Amino acid sequence: MYILINIRPVSDLRNKFPEVEETVITTNSPVFLTKNGYGTMVLMSIEQYSALTDPIEYALDEADSAAKESKIRYSGADVFRRVRERIDGAEI
Structure with missing residues (x-):
């Protein structure tokens, strides 16, 4: 099984929140957020x-x-x- 890790810039929370939210919910996997090229946080659903x-x-x-x-x-x-x-x- 191949798992795609979703990495996005933290600015996507502000600029593309609905898209990021949809990704988290539909893939049931976390989205890793970066700032200036470095990991800063992980976004996941409540589930x-x-x-x-x-x-x-x-x-x-x-x-x-x-x-x-x-x-x-x-x-x-x-x-x-x-x-x-x-x-x-x-x-x-």
Whole structure:
């Protein structure tokens, strides 16, 4: 599958907003905006943003619920040590 990345100058937001909006909505993919030749921001639909953030929000809600039900607490150093151990032990 070939995915075309849409890159446009940020001035298109002012000058061609309906066209940019239509591109975001119909292609269901983000539009990357540049200013003076450098990337400056990404424009995406609310649905795209939700698809990106909803799983994270759900996981954080689950973590909050689990923390309320448990008396166990870990320091930041402990958390990062455990994450590093998992990463180091993961098979590639």
